[in-house]
Amino acid sequence: MMSSAPVQHCYPAPKAQPTRTLIRIAALAYLVFVVYGSLVPLDFRAIELTEAIERFQRIPFLDLGIDSRADWVANLLLFIPLSYLFAASVSPVGRRALILTLVVIAIGCAALSVAIEFTQIFFPPRTVSQNDIMAEALGGVLGLAAWWVWGERSVEWLASWQDARGAANIAEKLLWLYLLVLFGYNLLPLDLTISLVEIYHKWNEGRLNLIPFAATPIDPVHLLYEVVIDAVLWIPISLLLVISGRVSARGAVLLTLAVAALLEVLQLLVYSRYSDVTDLITALPGAFEGVWLAAWVRAQATPLGSAAAERGFRV
Structure with a gap:
């Protein structure tokens, strides 16, 4: 028997509507x-x-090994946020409209x-199977259940948090x-994997580097x-940390x-991924660059804020 709890979905609070725009994006x-x-x-x-159509009609249902099972779970997890976000981006009125x-x-x-x-057929490195379709479809259903x-x-929690935090919350949301x-x-x-043997194999195969x-x-x-590319990846983190006002410049770098x-x-615990201590070194200039950019953004914003205040406006 279906409980009455989901009725709350039928009448979304008006204050949540601006938040839904961000969710849609x-x-x-x-x-x-x-x-x-x-x-x-x-x-x-x-x-x-x-x-391509003939190949797709013959796609196999695979007997999954350990590595393939991990891919199957990854495909399932990939679609959970997708359906959740799309469900959160709409606000149907009434139970019937919600279910539809x-x-x-x-x-x-x-x-x-x-x-x-089907599109992966045109990209040969990708594996096409019925297992992936089942995993992704199931992930979509689980996202909707959530x-x-x-x-x-x-x-509503996100909307109230946004109201309480004000404009500085934008940088924090972008950071997350x-x-x-x-x-x-x-x-x-x-x-x-948490197996020391598999981690040793990972190191032996060159996917674990401890020398910068x-x-x-x-x-x-x-x-x-x-x-340069590795350093650039870390710029947004320190930049958004400083702009959000959560930490100081030193704290953002750390x-x-x-x-x-x-x-x-x-x-290190993901078998197919590379773990390289060099990335810790390249993150440092990226962190400093982000802090410098945050200071520059604030310096540019201050004159604008002062000029606007003289006219009775706020930036």
């Missing part, structure tokens, strides 16, 4: 992330449409999964979003490119380094 951004992550390394191969909306989202997630698997239980409360994408991209497919710059390219141009260290430790 997050849902679309996450959709792009899902599609992009499912097609990398973007090695497109042209295939006749009829041949959730059914449409579930069908949409399943259709998206089928479309992604929304049914916690959804509207989470939207960036951290979510950064950790998700660097930890998927979440083939976790030992695994970097010999070519100086390529080396410079990798160092927290950025702590996040970099945490990510490397977590990558």
Whole structure:
């Protein structure tokens, strides 16, 4: 028997509506992330449409080993936030409209999964299987189940938190979003291991480097490119930390380094991921650059704020 608790979904509070705009943006951004992550390394191969359809009709149902089971779980987890965010981005009035909306989202997630698997035929490095479709469709259903239980409360909590924190909250929300994408991209497919034997094999296969710059390219141009890219990845964290007003410049640098260290430790436990102590070193200039940019942004904003205050406005 269905309980009466979900009735709260039927009449969303007006104050939650501005928050839903941000959720819709997050849902679309996450959709792009899902599609992009499912097609990398973007090695497109042209295939006749009829041949692609024939191949898709013959996609196998795989007998999953340990590594494949980790991929299956990763696909399932990938679609949970997707359906949750899309459910949170709408506000149907009435139980019937709510149920219809959730059914449409579930069908949409399943259709998206089928479309992604079909498109992967044109990207040969990707594995196409019925298992992935089932995992992603199930993830979509689980995301909707989570929304049914916690959804509207989470939207109202986010709206009230946004009201309480004011404009400074924008930087903090962007920070959490960036951290979510950064950790998700660097930890998927979440083939976790705590076995010392497997960690030794990971080191033996060159996916664990404890000597700074030992695994970097010999070519100086390529080396410079990798160092700069690695440093740039950490700029947004210290930048947003300072702008949000949560910590000082020194605290932002230390927290950025702590996040970099945490990510490397977590990558150590993900069998297919590389863990390199060099990333801790390249995070340092990125953290300082972010702090410098935050100071520059504040310096630019101060004259604007003073001029606006003279006219009776606030920035």
